[in-house]
Ligand SMILES: Nc1ncnc2c1ncn2[C@@H]1O[C@H](COP(=O)(O)OP(=O)(O)O)[C@@H](O)[C@H]1O
């Protein structure tokens with residue numbers, strides 16, 4: 001699957017999950033959603049044969065370079081993220097209070113009240129989307145103001161991005177960039193408004209510039225930018241000085257603490273042997289790179305995967321209910 005070099009360089013910089021991570025996530029997603037691999041490939045808009053080779057973990061054998069899987073990973077991640085965001089979870093999710101959730105929540109409420117901006121820099125699985133969506137729902141329900149969540153796609157053009165923001169806000173969504181900005185101000189300006197941009201590393205300089213206009217002119221929207229480390233890097237560009245001067249705070253997420261992970265495991269699965277807890281937490285620990293330094297963190301996503309796996313294993317171990325019925329009959 002040839003990719004133009006500049007696109008490849010851009011994708012490389014997006015901090016995508018590794019192949020191992022992404023394959024695991026794609027398999028779990030296909031299973032949960034009942035999708036065949038060809039349906040999942042279709043959903044992501046990629047060639048089904050390339051997808052099959054990739055998900056079997058054989059991509060490297062057929063292609064010279066690991067970076068060739070970037071486009072597959074980016075497409076699959078975008079497709080899964082979108083569906084996880086759009087579809088309500090089948091079973092209600094138990095909320096687990098964590099320090100990073102609380103810290104980002106406080107900043108979101110402050111940004112809403114004061115019309116300020118802040119940044120959330122976190123590798124995959126560090127509760128970004130979860131926190132954004134949950135606190136947005138809390139804001140909307142409490143009538144403290146409006147919270148508009150937008151997921152930025154790879155190379156999202158500013159106009160398409162604003163169209164999506166209007167759609168999310170439930171207001172008319174056609175027109176030029178200026179008209180869309182005016183609509184957002186007009187319809188949302190009567191109350192406090194917070195614009196939450198998830199995966200904001202996908203926005204180019206122009207997209208970020210358009211956003212800044214919402215921050216800089218009345219009615220002064222609050223803005224949250226969340227994404228991978230590439231977002232922080234992008235804001236270091238000299239042309240981003242205006243943005244930097246407006247950021248009140250940057251949250252550098254480090255994942256769950258070991259104590260939080262332990263509490264989540266026991267709340268979800270009941271009492272466990274300490275060595276099983278330690279093993280599960282170790283399995284949920286992954287690596288990311290920030291400022292050229294590698295660090296390890298406990299991924300909330302991987303921990304919840306492990307919980308699902310453990311539940312499935314317990315289900316399998318249990319004798320099926322109908323066998324019992326037959327025995328009684
Ligand atoms: N505090 C929490 N309580 C319950 N579930 C959580 C919590 N934080 C994260 N999750 C779950 O963990 C998974 C990964 O989190 P997510 O927000 O998607 O990570 P990110 O957006 O940083 O990649 C999601 O499925 C989410 O539902």
Ligand SMILES: [Mg+2]
Nearest residue numbers: 128129130198
């Ligand atoms: Mg996310």
